[in-house]
Amino acid sequence: MNLARFPRQRYTPFATPLEPLPRLSVRLGGPEIWIKRDDMLGLAGGGNKTRKLEFLMAAALAEGADTIVTMGAPQSNHCRLTLSAAAKEGLACRLIIEERVPGSYDAHALGNNQLFELMGAAAIRMVPAGTDIPGELAREAEAVRAAGGKPYIIPGGGSNPLGALGYAACAQELLVQSFELGLAFDHLVVASGSAGTHAGLLAGLVALNAGLPVTGINVRRPRAEQEGNVHRLAVATAALLGTPAPAEADVVARDEWVGPGYSLPTPEMVDAVRTVAAVEGILLDPVYSGKAMAGLFALVGAGVFAAGQRIVFLHTGGSPSLPAFAGDLRAPGQN
Numbered sequence: 001m002n003l004a005r006f007p008r009q010r011y012t013p014f015a016t017p018l019e020p021l022p023r024l025s026v027r028l029g030g031p032e033i034w035i036k037r038d039d040m041l042g043l044a045g046g047g048n049k050t051r052k053l054e055f056l057m058a059a060a061l062a063e064g065a066d067t068i069v070t071m072g073a074p075q076s077n078h079c080r081l082t083l084s085a086a087a088k089e090g091l092a093c094r095l096i097i098e099e100r101v102p103g104s105y106d107a108h109a110l111g112n113n114q115l116f117e118l119m120g121a122a123a124i125r126m127v128p129a130g131t132d133i134p135g136e137l138a139r140e141a142e143a144v145r146a147a148g149g150k151p152y153i154i155p156g157g158g159s160n161p162l163g164a165l166g167y168a169a170c171a172q173e174l175l176v177q178s179f180e181l182g183l184a185f186d187h188l189v190v191a192s193g194s195a196g197t198h199a200g201l202l203a204g205l206v207a208l209n210a211g212l213p214v215t216g217i218n219v220r221r222p223r224a225e226q227e228g229n230v231h232r233l234a235v236a237t238a239a240l241l242g243t244p245a246p247a248e249a250d251v252v253a254r255d256e257w258v259g260p261g262y263s264l265p266t267p268e269m270v271d272a273v274r275t276v277a278a279v280e281g282i283l284l285d286p287v288y289s290g291k292a293m294a295g296l297f298a299l300v301g302a303g304v305f306a307a308g309q310r311i312v313f314l315h316t317g318g319s320p321s322l323p324a325f326a327g328d329l330r331a332p333g334q335n
């Protein structure tokens, strides 16, 4: 795997920390738990989209684009980070917001919505759930072209093979850190949404013959649908890299912690966010990393991850959305 062949705008001038979570490990009473701090990546507020944007923005600049067109949910971390990258590169950025939970979009909400406005989004347009998103992105790009601009479309979550290269790079970074520490990991746990993070990690780990299994924790879709999405994107990412394709059997995307739906709180998520904040001083988020950590807690509870193992949790970020979920995250009985 030779990632240096792909143009890249570097947005994080260091490897993200790989840290033990000793107090959480004691609290859960099972395996040794570590965390890869991708919440500390560069651009405004950090998080996993920054790694994908390094490759996507390099491609936009190479094409001479002057306007980025992308989409996300209300409270989208991807939209915040794409705006941040566009501002840094001097490009305009137009957002389409898909209201996945009817009635959930509030232009004046705190969290990421406030930051869309602060970072000067050139347009923010809300569309209802079920809208043909690729069609909507194409229409927006056409309008930019008609006005004399040069648009570049970044798909939701930055999840295409080029964006997923960012997580093949993360797989490589993690293995180097693991080697430097002299510690091997038995398992990697990560949130699985638009699938680019999960797929890029798998493509990178298979390319490097790492022997490190990955458990994705779904935040939106049923298991079979998500495993299909992740596998297709992992195969396409490996093809772009020119490396062996991950097998279907390599893809695990559990769906027991989605709860009532995307972005909707669950008691297990609230417990995970509150516990990690209180015992390790690390902020998770309610939509992604909190549900993924709830999955990790449950898998430790069920003995799937057990004493004697070493598990690494990839923290994908998201804490800038916390102010928008304040009411959901109060201690039980304090709402």
Ligand SMILES: *Cc1c(COP(=O)(O)O)cnc(C)c1O
Binding pocket: 047, 048, 049, 077, 078, 157, 159, 191, 192, 193, 194, 195, 196, 197, 198, 285, 288, 289, 316, 317, 318, 319
């Ligand atoms: C987008 C996002 C994810 C999911 O990553 P995908 O590549 O979309 O699967 C996880 N955590 C956070 C905080 C995110 O913003």
